[in-house]
Amino acid sequence: MGDVTDLSSMMTQTFLDEPGRTGSRGRSLLMLLAFVILVAVASATASSVTLPQIGGWYAGLEKPWFNPPNWLFGPVWTALYAMMAIAGWLVWRERGLNGARSALALFGLQLALNILWSLIFFGLESPGAAFIEITALWAAVGATTVAFRRIKPLAGWLFVPYLLWVSYAAVLNGAVWWLNG
Incomplete structure (x- = not known):
């Protein structure tokens, strides 16, 4: 139970503290909005390929x-x-763009691979190629999780459910490929 309390305390402290080396609170909120927009664009891009296939190809x-x-x-x-x-x-808030350059590059890589998986699986209707791609996605998510944890432990923990979901999705993707290959 202590871990849950510690995680809750870390989250509360993180959101209430003044920004670290990143400047003003307004700039910090602007960057939060930028990250939200970035992942929303990734989500919308992947969804634009995925959703039309749910009732058609994928249903079959x-x-x-x-x-x-x-x-x-x-x-x-x-x-x-x-x-x-x-x-x-x-x-970003902990180290800024320059101080977290490699971790944020991994973040961008995993986001691009996330979109690419949807394009391959649903857009190209290719579970086999998507299975190969999702292994790269899994590795990128894992690397991002580790890199984020080193900079800000809470950020690493926030990536754990994603890593677990991609692990599950890889098994699911492999099974779909096997059953339909």
């Missing part, structure tokens, strides 16, 4: 017994994207 695929209902994906991804945005902002 054989899926494993552990495939979640379609309605679950929206709320899960909304929460994951929100946590990604906050994590990126926390890392």
Whole structure:
């Protein structure tokens, strides 16, 4: 129970403290908005390819017994994207763009790979190629989680659910490929 209390305390402290080396509170909130917009654009891009396929091509695929209902994906991804945005902002807030350059580059890489997976799986209707791509996504999310944790532990923890979801999605992707290959 102590871990939950510590995490709650860290979150409260993080949002109430004055920004570190990043300047004013207004600039900090502007950067939070920038991270939210960045992940929202990524989400919208992936969704523009995914949503039209849900009732068509994807509906016709054989899926494993552990495939979640379609309605679950929206709320899960909304929460994951929100946590990604906050994590990126926390890392920026802690070290700034120059001080967190490699961690934020990993953030950008995993976001690009996230979009690419949707383009390959749904846009190209290629579960096999998407399975190969999702392994790169998984590695990028894992690397981002570690890099963020080193800078701001809470930011790393905010990436853990995403890493778990991508792990699950990789298994699901592999099963869809197997069942339909």
